[in-house]
Amino acid sequence: MSAGDVQLLTETFSTSLRERLADSGAAPRHGEVVLYWLGQAGFVIESGGFRMLIDPYLSDSLAQKYKGTKFPHTRMMAAPVLPDELDRLDVVLCTHRHTDHMDPGTLQPLGRQFQNLRFVVPAAVVDEAIKRCGVDSERLVPVNAGERIEVLPGCFVSPIASAHESLDRDAEGRYPWLGxxxxxxxxxxxxxxxxxPYAGLDEAVSAFEPHVALLPVNGRDAERSGNGVPGNFTLDEAVALAKNSGARALIAHHYGLFDFNTIPADVIDQRIELEASGRLTLLRAQTGLAWRLKRASQPGAIV
Incomplete structure (x- = not known):
């Protein structure tokens, strides 16, 4: 199926995310995927009867750790759902070891609540993942770039190396930062x-032919990098990667949580207006919204 043969529908809901996730009427139907934003880089992905989380940061562990410092990590938005409010969960994907992506304050409660829950983590940081997830190694699924694994029946994950801000490898050639x-x-x-961005990323992503790209847009600068806060794509770079990879839609995220590491929402919205007549559908991640991805009724349609 080519990238043009899908629809992406935005749905607004007024209930809590806990109530929305428990609503069987909002669940994905056959051949659909539904996404929700958890803040920062976190998402819920539902399809085919399973529920997956990616990079959930649903605690205040960073605010507790950095209280009174130059970057206190005070939340600008509340977590839309708490770990103990989820009624079911099958797998969690963590892209790397930083706390806003691999958070003990979120992962350990989830691991205790759901005894069969598995955690997909970079093989390069598996020892750290055991500590942060608080589970035995048997519940971890260590992965590296270039692999393709079936994490759930009919759900496949292919890790792609990421550069945060450098493209690193450990002594065994494994990547600690993954997409x-x-x-x-x-x-x-x-x-x-x-x-x-790094040389070869466009080609690696385009080979997968993504329908939707979920990309950070908070950017980077010398002050943040010099204080131990490595950065991300700028908005321009994220748009360019989405276009170069052939994605039909981009959901821009990783903003609005910490005041020292964000981009104004209206800057994203202005870019959305500029892209409105183009091939790429640019969207801003927001709570209270769901994105329903499904096969299009007419080829080439995405709305």
Missing amino acids: YAIEASGLRMYHSGDCV
Whole structure:
């Protein structure tokens, strides 16, 4: 199926995310994927009877850790759902070891609540993942770039190397920063994790032919990098990657949580207006919205 043969529908809901996720009427139908934003780089992905989380940060562990410092990590938005409010969960994907992507305050409660829950993590940081997830190694699925694994029946994950801000490898050649190309119900999504452009990234992503790209847009600068806060794509770079990879839609995220590491929402909205007549559908991640990805009634349509 080519990237033009899908629809992406935006749905607004007024209930809590907990109530929305428990509503069987809002669940994906056959051949659909439904996405929700959790803030920062976190998403819920539902399809074919399974529920997946990517990079959920649903606690205040960073605010507790950095209280009184130059970057106190005070939340600008509340977590839309708490770990104990989820009624079911099958797998969690963590792109790398940083706390806003691999959060002990989120992952350990989830691991205790759902005894069969598995965690997909970079093989390069598996020792750290055991500590942060609080589970035995048997519940981890260590992965590296270039692999393709079936994490759930009919759901495949293909890790792609990311550069945060450098393209690193460990002594065994494994990448500590990953993105995940996800295929479910014949629909394809790419979540880059934290990443900046590097030679070969466009080609690696375009080979997967994603329908939707989930990319950070908070950018980077010398002050943040010099204070241990490596950055991400700028908005321009994220748009360019989405276009170069052939994605039909981009959901821009990784903004609005910490005041020192964000981009104004209206800057994204202005770019959305500029892209409105183009081939790429640019969307801004927001709570209270769901995105339903499904096969289009007419080839080439995406709305």
